[in-house]
Amino acid sequence: MSKAVAGKPGSKGLRLYNTLTRSKEDFAPIDPDNVRMYVCGPTVYDFAHIGNARPVIVFDVLYRLLRHLYGEAHVTYVRNITDVDDKINARALRDFGADIASGKLSLNEAIRRVTEKTADQFHKDVASLGCLPPTFEPRATEFVQPRPDGKTDMIGLIQSLIERGHAYEAAGEVLFDTGSMPEYGQLSKRPLDEQQAGARIAVDEHKKSPGDFVLWKLSSPEEPGWDSPWGRGRPGWHIECSAMSSAYLGEVFDIHGGGLDLIFPHHENEIAQSRCAHGTHAMANVWMHNGFLQVEGQKMSKSLGNFYSINELLETDTFGGRKWPGEVLRLAMLMTHYREPIDFSVRKLEEAENTLRKWKRAADLAEGEGKLPDGVIEHLSDDLATYGAFQHLTQLASEASDGDAPAASSLKTALEFFGFDVSAEVDHAVVEASIARRLAVIAEKNWAEADRIRDELLAQGIQLKDGKDPATGERITIWEVKR
Ligand code: AMP
Numbered sequence: 281m282s283k284a285v286a287g288k289p290g291s292k293g294l295r296l297y298n299t300l301t302r303s304k305e306d307f308a309p310i311d312p313d314n315v316r317m318y319v320c321g322p323t324v325y326d327f328a329h330i331g332n333a334r335p336v337i338v339f340d341v342l343y344r345l346l347r348h349l350y351g352e353a354h355v356t357y358v359r360n361i362t363d364v365d366d367k368i369n370a371r372a373l374r375d376f377g378a379d380i381a382s383g384k385l386s387l388n389e390a391i392r393r394v395t396e397k398t399a400d401q402f403h404k405d406v407a408s409l410g411c412l413p414p415t416f417e418p419r420a421t422e423f424v425q426p427r428p429d430g431k432t433d434m435i436g437l438i439q440s441l442i443e444r445g446h447a448y449e450a451a452g453e454v455l456f457d458t459g460s461m462p463e464y465g466q467l468s469k470r471p472l473d474e475q476q477a478g479a480r481i482a483v484d485e486h487k488k489s490p491g492d493f494v495l496w497k498l499s500s501p502e503e504p505g506w507d508s509p510w511g512r513g514r515p516g517w518h519i520e521c522s523a524m525s526s527a528y529l530g531e532v533f534d535i536h537g538g539g540l541d542l543i544f545p546h547h548e549n550e551i552a553q554s555r556c557a558h559g560t561h562a563m564a565n566v567w568m569h570n571g572f573l574q575v576e577g578q579k580m581s582k583s584l585g586n587f588y589s590i591n592e593l594l595e596t597d598t599f600g601g602r603k604w605p606g607e608v609l610r611l612a613m614l615m616t617h618y619r620e621p622i623d624f625s626v627r628k629l630e631e632a633e634n635t636l637r638k639w640k641r642a643a644d645l646a647e648g649e650g651k652l653p654d655g656v657i658e659h660l661s662d663d664l665a666t667y668g669a670f671q672h673l674t675q676l677a678s679e680a681s682d683g684d685a686p687a688a689s690s691l692k693t694a695l696e697f698f699g700f701d702v703s704a705e706v707d708h709a710v711v712e713a714s715i716a717r718r719l720a721v722i723a724e725k726n727w728a729e730a731d732r733i734r735d736e737l738l739a740q741g742i743q744l745k746d747g748k749d750p751a752t753g754e755r756i757t758i759w760e761v762k763r
């Protein structure tokens with residue numbers, strides 16, 4: 281664990297670029313005993329693409345760094361699953377249209393099938409990329425209506441916004457009144473009058489200002505919906521993250537992350553909702569955004585035929601005529617600084633594969649436990665300068681090859697820290713113990729914990745398969761090493 285650094289209390293020498301101030305700042309958590317981070321997660325209607333993998337990997341590295349600096353038990357990482365969205369409804373109708381028409385499936389049931397299958401796939405994909413499961417992974421549908429546990433819900437937040445004069449009902453919608461918040465636009469640096477002057481497109485008649493956005497909209501009888509004070513309807517996209525972040529991290533927390541495209545409107549609107557509903561000066565203190573990924577020099581798009589899902593790269597020969605191990609994709613992603621654009625190419629993946637091979641060969645010379653090198657932490661503490669940290673690893677690899685055993689041990693520890701697989705052998709006893717723990721929580725119907733244990737093992741390359749003992753009919757779990 282690194283030493284405390286002079287300066288703000290709780291500061292550990294970590295500096296992060298804050299989109300809110302457009303500058304690199306010393307990071308000091310609100311509560312060093314509980315450092316709190318929220319990252320916008322996937323909308324689960326289709327396979328996640330390789331661009332979606334970037335925020336997951338980047339913020340996984342930050343999560344690992346925070347755990348190193350503040351202690352594993354002192355970091356809470358929340359990444360949501362968006363399982364209510366019109367794109368999901370459309371996908372359910374496309375995939376299960378006939379069953380819905382014949383009455384075999386309700387729309388809600390079809391939607392549940394789409395979202396569960398996609399969320400499972402997402403978990404498998406990101407575990408293959410070496411990402412740790414977040415501390416909590418709330419699903420939007422569970423936070424629409426008031427909850428028995430009293431955690432923040434979307435309807436409650438919208439009610440507060442109406443009561444405080446920041447939202448109004450019009451034409452079957454509840455809208456956020458952007459004119460009611462003088463600081464609206466601070467994150468994206470878009471002053472409100474500019475947005476209004478720039479709005480050439482026909483303004484929706486029912487809106488007070490063109491930038492006003494939907495908090496709630498009514499559903500037709502065929503559409504999914506929840507009862508609310510404004511009628512049966514469904515939430516807008518932005519309100520989800522305001523509810524789920526507040527539910528787990530409180531009204532003001534430390535770090536909020538996502539891709540660059542989310543700055544406007546999504547994050548701007550999250551800030552407006554949370555600050556106005558809670559009457560706070562901030563939603564999160566630090567706002568971080570990863571740059572965009574393009575493929576072989578072009579924007580990834582289905583029409584250009586250069587659109588790749590994570591799963592395709594892992595399991596098929598469509599990119600460069602071969603499959604790619606998850607850790608090669610992970611390293612390739614991290615070789616570029618997270619705020620820069622990345623050009624994902626076969627050449628880059630080959631370079632990552634070669635580098636990883638050299639590092640692992642050198643790490644094989646390790647004798648016993650090594651210390652995580654200070655140089656690696658120093659680079660990462662400079663706004664996640666992964667490239668500098670990797671140069672440090674290459675230096676260690678060269679010292680290790682020259683017979684420096686402590687360098688090899690440090691290298692091995694650093695590779696593990698980054699989520700690369702250096703375990704020569706799986707410790708059977710440890711895996712069996714985790715499986716036994718998982719069976720015990722399943723018996724208590726604690727599915728969330730069971731899934732967490734499964735994903736934790738998957739992140740170490742161990743895949744579980746549930747089944748029944750043919751002789752006794754008892755539930756059993758078998759496992760295999762995937763990487
Ligand atoms: P979405 O499901 O579109 O909301 O995206 C999920 C996450 O992936 C968000 O944080 C997006 O900013 C991010 N994202 C989407 N496309 C890309 C891309 N091409 N490069 C980097 N990040 C992306």
Ligand code: ZN
Nearest residue numbers: 320521546550
């Ligand atoms: Zn969000």
